[in-house]
Amino acid sequence: xxxxxxxxxxxxxxxxxxxxxxxxxxxxxxxxxxxxxxxxxxxxxxxxxxxxxxxxxxxxxxxxxxxxxxxxxxxxxxxxxxxxxxxxxxxxxxxxxxxxxxxxxxxxxxxxxxxxxxxxxxxxxxxxxxxxxxxxxxxxxxxxxxxxxxxxxxxxxxxxxxxxxxxxxxxxxxxxxxxxxxxxxxxxxxxxxxxxxxxxxxxxxxxxxxxxxxxxxxxxxxxxxxxxxxxxxxxxxxxxxxxxxxxxxxxxxxxxxxxxxxxxxxxxxxxxxxxxxxxxxxxxxxxxxxxxxxxxxxxxxxxxxxxxxxxxxxxxxxxxxxxxxxxxxxxxxxxxxxxx
Amino acid sequence: xxxxxxxxxxxxxxxxxxxxxxxxxxxxxxxxxxxxxxxxxxxxxxxxxxxxxxxxxxxxxxxxxxxxxxxxxxxxxxxxxxxxxxxxxxxxxxxxxxxxxxxxxxxxxxxxxxxxxxxxxxxxxxxxxxxxxxxxxxxxxxxxxxxxxxxxxxxxxxxxxxxxxxxxxxxxxxxxxxxxxxxxxxxxxxxxxxxxxxxxxxxxxxxxxxxxxxxxxxxxxxxxxxxxxxxxxxxxxxxxxxxxxxxxxxxxxxxxxxxxxxx
Numbered sequence: 001x002x003x004x005x006x007x008x009x010x011x012x013x014x015x016x017x018x019x020x021x022x023x024x025x026x027x028x029x030x031x032x033x034x035x036x037x038x039x040x041x042x043x044x045x046x047x048x049x050x051x052x053x054x055x056x057x058x059x060x061x062x063x064x065x066x067x068x069x070x071x072x073x074x075x076x077x078x079x080x081x082x083x084x085x086x087x088x089x090x091x092x093x094x095x096x097x098x099x100x101x102x103x104x105x106x107x108x109x110x111x112x113x114x115x116x117x118x119x120x121x122x123x124x125x126x127x128x129x130x131x132x133x134x135x136x137x138x139x140x141x142x143x144x145x146x147x148x149x150x151x152x153x154x155x156x157x158x159x160x161x162x163x164x165x166x167x168x169x170x171x172x173x174x175x176x177x178x179x180x181x182x183x184x185x186x187x188x189x190x191x192x193x194x195x196x197x198x199x200x201x202x203x204x205x206x207x208x209x210x211x212x213x214x215x216x217x218x219x220x221x222x223x224x225x226x227x228x229x230x231x232x233x234x235x236x237x238x239x240x241x242x243x244x245x246x247x248x249x250x251x252x253x254x255x256x257x258x259x260x261x262x263x264x265x266x267x268x269x270x271x272x273x274x275x276x277x278x279x280x281x282x283x284x285x286x287x288x289x290x291x292x293x294x295x296x297x298x299x300x301x302x303x304x305x306x307x308x309x310x311x312x313x314x315x316x317x318x319x320x321x322x323x324x325x326x327x328x329x330x331x332x333x334x335x336x337x338x339x340x
Numbered sequence: 341x342x343x344x345x346x347x348x349x350x351x352x353x354x355x356x357x358x359x360x361x362x363x364x365x366x367x368x369x370x371x372x373x374x375x376x377x378x379x380x381x382x383x384x385x386x387x388x389x390x391x392x393x394x395x396x397x398x399x400x401x402x403x404x405x406x407x408x409x410x411x412x413x414x415x416x417x418x419x420x421x422x423x424x425x426x427x428x429x430x431x432x433x434x435x436x437x438x439x440x441x442x443x444x445x446x447x448x449x450x451x452x453x454x455x456x457x458x459x460x461x462x463x464x465x466x467x468x469x470x471x472x473x474x475x476x477x478x479x480x481x482x483x484x485x486x487x488x489x490x491x492x493x494x495x496x497x498x499x500x501x502x503x504x505x506x507x508x509x510x511x512x513x514x515x516x517x518x519x520x521x522x523x524x525x526x527x528x529x530x531x532x533x534x535x536x537x538x539x540x541x542x543x544x545x546x547x548x549x550x551x552x553x554x555x556x557x558x559x560x561x562x563x564x565x566x567x568x569x570x571x572x573x574x575x576x577x578x579x580x581x582x583x584x585x586x587x588x589x590x591x592x593x594x595x596x597x598x599x600x601x602x603x
Contacts, residue, residue: 238415
């Protein structure tokens with residue numbers, strides 16, 4: 001039981017809790033306490049010093065929107081945002097209750113009356129915006145991976161194809177999302193025309209921009225991983241006369257999984273960074289738009305709210321990376337490899 | 341009489357920046373069924389190239405390889421290869437490594453149950469049944485090579501090709517594996533072509549030792565028939581006059597007549 005929990009924590013990267021688990025089960029308390037101080041104590045200390053410096057430093061800068069908010073003010077804004085979310089949700093529930101009652105009355109009077117179920121059109125809460133951002137980056141990232149991994153595998157296997165694609169990759173890789181965005185916006189508005197669109201244009205524009213920027217690390221890492229497979233392993237496949245498809249699925253992909261995941265992790269990190277910029281400009285209702293709206297709003301609360309968003313972006317980015325790391329460890333054959 | 345495996349006047353050139361480089365020149369060798377042949381020579385003389393041509397991984401520029409009356413010019417399971425660095429798939433267990441070979445070679449010829457028995461039989465042959473569910477990373481170098489041999493044997497090859505199979509192992513492990521190999525050979529009587537640079541290994545295991553001259557344009561210098569009784573035991577042979585005669589023949593060839601000019 002204990003070993004299972006520890007194993008799982010190791011897999012997910014929550015190694016800080018391991019000494020705690022061992023302590024609870026009574027394994028050499030002294031050693032565990034030392035580990036605890038090292039793994040939790042020191043990072044905590046660094047965090048406290050950071051908050052202190054922030055608090056002192058922020059108090060010294062006065063802007064047009066008032067003082068730069070310190071940790072306390074940011075915490076307050078965070079709680080307000082959370083409260084607003086619950087208030088908004090309550091409003092929504094009440095709206096639907098009222099609507100249901102109204103409709104029921106109508107039907108009671110005249111069973112043939114036309115009843116309309118209107119959706120609630122209240123404003124998006126902070127959590128809605130976070131979900132929008134996560135969903136957008138997920139869609140963009142998945143599209144990028146679906147394109148990048150197969151191309152990476154094929155071009156890693158063929159030198160000719162790799163030298164054909166390499167200049168294109170090198171040219172497109174360093175392009176900023178802000179440069180892509182106007183092109184994507186205009187192309188999307190020209191091509192994506194429908195009476196009843198399933199997705200809003202701003203969503204598609206943001207997702208495609210994420211795709212365009214997060215393709216490259218996966219593509220390059222996959223190609224490098226595939227082309228650096230041990231020749232002898234490929235030769236084993238040739239001796240067995242495996243077909244191209246079998247070689248790819250049984251030999252090429254398993255042996256380049258670690259590199260593919262390294263690429264995916266970098267891609268997701270870049271995708272998340274790009275998304276915020278894309279949302280600001282494309283007005284996709286996510287965290288990027290939230291930051292932009294607060295900036296335009298310019299009230300005394302704005303700076304604090306932007307900082308809440310900044311921290312949220314950081315924490316979510318960290319969590320996304322952890323998810324990828326866990327998946328990498330799970331799918332990789334070499335469980336002992338040190339992956340950071 | 342037509343021989344079982346005929347390496348017929350094989351030459352190979354590799355293109356380089358300074359024009360073609362002739363690695364092998366007219367290598368001519370006939371191997372009978374059930375014969376154990378070692379190819380010995382200094383490193384870089386092209387002995388592995390000979391094996392790669394027989395294995396079909398390289399194409400001869402001139403001449404060709406004929407196995408049972410048919411020319412072979414692509415790799416196939418009838419010429420299974422044991423690579424120097426075992427070349428096991430690191431993400432598969434020992435059992436699965438043999439299984440992937442058995443499944444592709446005997447697809448449609450053996451039932452699932454027969455395949456399972458055959459895989460287990462071959463793992464047993466190399467004394468690895470106790471560790472069949474381990475990943476290569478959990479096995480020692482010698483154990484990995486045993487599985488490599490089991491995988492090659494499981495393909496039921498017409499010719500078993502071994503490229504310095506014990507070269508990466510320490511002396512004691514190497515001796516163990518040589519003994520195992522002799523044991524298996526006594527049972528199965530495979531046709532084996534082994535590349536080696538170890539004189540003792542060559543004399544101990546082979547029916548025939550093929551000594552290669554130095555490259556470029558390397559070819560067969562001499563062929564030595566080893567007529568020692570089987571089964572052979574390394575302890576008894578240590579002081580055997582005949583054994584030491586063969587040994588000194590090979591050493592004289594390698595270090596006197598064809599000593600490498602640049603070490």
